[in-house]
Amino acid sequence: MRRAAAVIATLVAAATGALAAEIPLDQRRPDSDFISADSRAMQNDDTANPAMLVLLDGETLWNTKAGAANRSCADCHGDAEKSMKGVAARYPAYASELGRPVDLAQQINLSRTMDQKAPAFAFESKELLALTVYIARQSRGMPVAIKEDAKAKSFIAAGRALFEQRQGQLNLSCAQCHDDNWGKTLAGNLIPQAMPTGYPIYRLEWQAVGSLQRRLRNCMSGMRAETYSFGAPELVDLEYYLMWRARGLPMEAPAVRP
Amino acid sequence: MARALIHVPPSAKRGEVIEIKTLISHVMETGYRIGVTGQPIPRDIIEDFVCTYNGEEVFRAKLYPAIAANPFISFFTIATESGTIAFSWTDQHGATQVQTAAITVE
Numbered sequence: 132m133r134r135a136a137a138v139i140a141t142l143v144a145a146a147t148g149a150l151a152a153e154i155p156l157d158q159r160r161p162d163s164d165f166i167s168a169d170s171r172a173m174q175n176d177d178t179a180n181p182a183m184l185v186l187l188d189g190e191t192l193w194n195t196k197a198g199a200a201n202r203s204c205a206d207c208h209g210d211a212e213k214s215m216k217g218v219a220a221r222y223p224a225y226a227s228e229l230g231r232p233v234d235l236a237q238q239i240n241l242s243r244t245m246d247q248k249a250p251a252f253a254f255e256s257k258e259l260l261a262l263t264v265y266i267a268r269q270s271r272g273m274p275v276a277i278k279e280d281a282k283a284k285s286f287i288a289a290g291r292a293l294f295e296q297r298q299g300q301l302n303l304s305c306a307q308c309h310d311d312n313w314g315k316t317l318a319g320n321l322i323p324q325a326m327p328t329g330y331p332i333y334r335l336e337w338q339a340v341g342s343l344q345r346r347l348r349n350c351m352s353g354m355r356a357e358t359y360s361f362g363a364p365e366l367v368d369l370e371y372y373l374m375w376r377a378r379g380l381p382m383e384a385p386a387v388r389p
Numbered sequence: 390m391a392r393a394l395i396h397v398p399p400s401a402k403r404g405e406v407i408e409i410k411t412l413i414s415h416v417m418e419t420g421y422r423i424g425v426t427g428q429p430i431p432r433d434i435i436e437d438f439v440c441t442y443n444g445e446e447v448f449r450a451k452l453y454p455a456i457a458a459n460p461f462i463s464f465f466t467i468a469t470e471s472g473t474i475a476f477s478w479t480d481q482h483g484a485t486q487v488q489t490a491a492i493t494v495e
């Protein structure tokens with residue numbers, strides 16, 4: 132632990148000087164604690180949560196044959212309600228094919244290109260989000276199960292360094308808001324602890340479903356920093372760290388956020 | 390065909406007030422936004438929503454550009470008799486989508 136902290140300190144020393152204090156495990160709360168009761172009710176009611184429309188598209192795609200292999204997701208994985216239970220709670224995860232971690236959407240595309248022999252879906256495409264929502268939904272209520280094992284360690288550390296690094300014209304780090312000032316307001320909105328247990332989310336501002344990467348890019352442009360492109364290793368590392376940070380909290384995908 | 394989710398209680402007592410919830414996928418494009426090419430994105434909205442209970446109209450709504458995407462409409466009615474509750478959404482081009490739900494009233 133001390134060595135990891137030292138590595139991060141070296142990486143970010145120039146930018147931040149001191150490390151922000153990580154939120155103690157017993158004080159962590161899901162992001163849904165920081166939204167209005169109305170939005171929370173919308174999220175938890177399957178007949179009101181608009182992401183459920185996308186989920187139906189995902190279910191159709193799950194059962195649709197695709198690619199040169201002419202196989203559907205269901206042909207190999209069977210009933211998603213059984214086979215995909217808990218899967219989203221374990222992503223991002225190390226993909227040995229690539230030698231680095233991938234998030235759930237990228238894993239879907241890996242299966243698509245390698246097993247179905249079909250072209251990958253574009254990031255943030257309707258299809259990719261629909262399948263991700265459908266798979267993520269199967270883990271609702273289960274605890275986030277990211278383990279900081281030997282393969283994960285360096286990537287989680289890189290994500291953490293990015294989280295704590297000041298960036299952009301406003302010279303802010305993620306940690307300054309989400310570790311140091313959660314629960315306070317920013318432009319009238321409560322600052323959550325950045326526990327990404329509900330992605331893909333239906334964001335009312337977007338009037339659509341979007342991924343954690345889209346949300347991270349939002350935050351970065353809000354800090355007037357240069358955003359990483361979709362699928363960039365930096366974004367996946369950051370997702371990895373954030374999910375590790377949320378370990379043990381219940382999954383709530385697809386969540387509704389303001 | 391757009392995706393729609395409808396919640397009607399499958400059974401109710403006669404005279405009971407029941408809550409009906411509907412959700413339909415639709416962009417509800419206002420016509421006021423500018424696309425990436427600098428051209429305005431044309432308006433595309435659902436204009437009418439009607440609910441009938443065994444053919445009799447029990448609820449109607451007019452929708453305008455200020456309604457968000459994926460309109461969620463919820464309302465109450467009285468369970469009078471067993472039968473079919475039908476929902477129809479009509480967009481500005483005149484295309485109508487109809488979905489039905491059955492209810493048993495004891």
